[in-house]
Amino acid sequence: MKTTAFHLVTRKETPQDAEIISHQLMIRTGMIRKLGAGLYTWAPLGLRVLQKVEQIIRDEMNASGALEMLMPAVQPKELWQETGRIEDFGGQLLAIKDRAERDYFFGPTHEEVITDFVRNEINSYKQLPINFYQIQTKFRDEIRPRFGVMRSREFIMKDAYSFHLTQESLEQTYQTMQQAYTNIINRIGLDFRCVLADSGAIGGSGSQEFHVIADSGEDAIMYSDSGDYAANLEKCEAVSLLHERQAPTAALNKVSTPGQKTIEDLCKFLAIDSSQTIKTLLVAGTEKPVALVVRGDHSLNEVKAANLAAVASPLRMIDDEEIKALTGCDAGSIGVKGLDTTIIVDRTVANMSDFVCGGNENDFHYTGVNWERDANFDAIEDLRDAMVGDPSPDGVGTLQVARGIEVGHIFQLGNKYSKAMNAVVLNEQGKSKAMEMGCYGMGVSRMVAAAIEQHHDDKGIIWPANIAPFSVAILPMNYQKSERVKQAADELYAKLQARGIEVILDDRKVRPGFMMSDFELLGIPHQVIIGDRSLDENQVEYRNRTDMESMKINRDTIETVLAEKIKA
């Protein structure tokens, strides 16, 4: 490709509304352009990268035995009524009507459609296991799209769905998918971790996420510094920090604490550490409000809380009026002593003794509070966020934290959908059985952004070799005037093309500095600079985008040198 025949429109200035580096660089290089909130056009340059990611995914999925197909993006509402998921997805579903006023959704995911397909196509256990996948545009009406294609409303996803007679078979395919995902992200060339995850609106028993490690990641990943344990913070088990409960040593004491509302204020006022206090949080329950209690220096894990049977999902803190009605005090003074509602405490809290809590009366707290003697709870649960320095839940090592971008998520769904939609097969005994199901998602467009987040410097993108839009850039100095430079550049261009190497030659009439800055921004891995100066010595200059060290290479050997570097 020659630049004058390509669509190359770069910008020197960083766009005003782009917050994270991948978004900025994708706009500056002209890979994408915004059409509306969370809606992006992929320009030819961006599409080249997107298609490389897509092809790597396709290769590995095919190698794993999965079968590619393509389902409609538009789905009849009736399918979603069968599984009752309209509520789960809420406002994220984009609803549309056809000319006859029939209701449809633009698909945010395809469990319903594939299950409908499979219940009609698959009747016998002999046809199982089977794993279908597609690479397709999805739409989710995100409350707040941001970060360019990282969290857009319309995006490209690879989604796969496997069907099985038994749980064992499901687990086998799940493992295969885990391996395929590992292969995919390795081939793309990104640093990632596979972590335990909450399964959210998709449902099912077990799930893991694949996170590309990057400081701008929206998720916190907890991992053991010396073991294999790794989990999304939302899911990460938090162990009790106290092995057993000590016997009370202090007497219960009601103290006046005028105006002390936050834990921080209270600790200063009483000259104690926040780990000696507890936080009592009142949330809406399925029947009555529930008190969730974590230690003063801990934070409530909202995903864990919402997953509790007694707690309403999604999680909602009750408002000031409801608090007043229940406790007689305001939010800053709630405590467990004499509190008349369901009380669920965190594991650590259950083992605390001689602690401090609110007095359920404004401007009063209790010190020296002890369980059983002074107050009781109804259940012990894992309620808090794990923290750096906690013991790893599997007993090996200590937890550390990293930021991650979720690019993949795999689930064991079990028979949630097959039961709801009556997707059954006959087993060996001729008996009808609901199929076991797995599903496996991967964000294709998000992967491109994640790659940039992980691979850039202050000059621009540094593409990993396997997804670079071009492998080699030929940068001729004074291509327009110097016949000798033009000849040398055109010759190398033709030779590389003949070898099937993806090469871009910059034949624009621009000054050298402009050209070099442009290609640093674009991040093409291998760059060859051809100028009269080096041609005098029958040489050209080679530069690698990663280290930017330049070296002179004989003009006659540059072609084979490049071919070897690209193969390596």
Next chain:
RNA sequence: CGGGGUAUAGCGCAGCCUGGUAGCGCAACUGCUUUGGGAGCAGUGGGUCGGGAGUUCGAAUCUCUCUACCCCGACCA
């Protein structure tokens, strides 16, 4: 959806308070010079000032209203 903000040329912004012929930088186009680190000079094109309504002799500017977009919180590939 709640809170905050913005909307003027392709991009980044000024002008608005105090109403009077729409401006700057970058980008684009033409010419000349320059050619190994985002060049210089001269010139050119491009805007119903987000939409609608109102006040006024006169509205980018004042008032009302709608819309879009961005940021902060709850969701997810």
